[in-house]
Amino acid sequence: DIQLTQSPTSLSASVGESVTITCRASQSISNFVSWYQQSPGKAPKLLIYAASTLQSGAPSRFSGSGSGTHFTLTVSSLQPEDSATYYCQQSYNTLITFGQGTRLEIK
């Protein structure tokens, strides 16, 4: 299986700041990466697919980049509602896997 490793595991930032979450794959996965946001007790929401395409309805302050084995999710101009756990996911093959998650706290 393809392993995804996210870093950091958790982070804290203030409203208005920007943060970047990294996702590294154990092998090259082209751009078959999606990013999700999950608030406590809620279902995940798709933010980014194909590494850099913003999902319809997702705020434009979310952006993704990368290819191969290194991917990033950047959240610009943080808002209080961005407090959540973020997951990367690969779909390079039909054995889909998720990263372990990154918890973002808004101070």
Added chain:
Amino acid sequence: QVQLEESGGGVVQPGRSLRLSCAASGFTFSFYAMHWVRQAPGQGLEWMALISSDGFRSNYADFVRGRFTISRDNSKNTLYLQMSSLRHDDTAVYFCARDTGAAPGAFDLWGQGTMLAVSS
């Protein structure tokens, strides 16, 4: 309203079987591949299984292959997960999710989840 709604969770004893359902509404269910994803308490997301839009192809994560079966009934707009030989570590919230199709493997619609507790 475009939505997915899971049902069938609850408390079940180890070794027993259970079937989860996911009812789709507001979109043409038969156009989309579907997935099951689970989340153990306090843990991350774990992909489990997918099924093609026509139901003829499926694939499973290694940890459920042979114990769980994904299926669908397009005439009823419903996705299923048949689970057998349940274990304590199957305790989790189970989500069904829709594949975007445009970006295979990206899940653009999720249900609210159904909780399963495996306990004696």
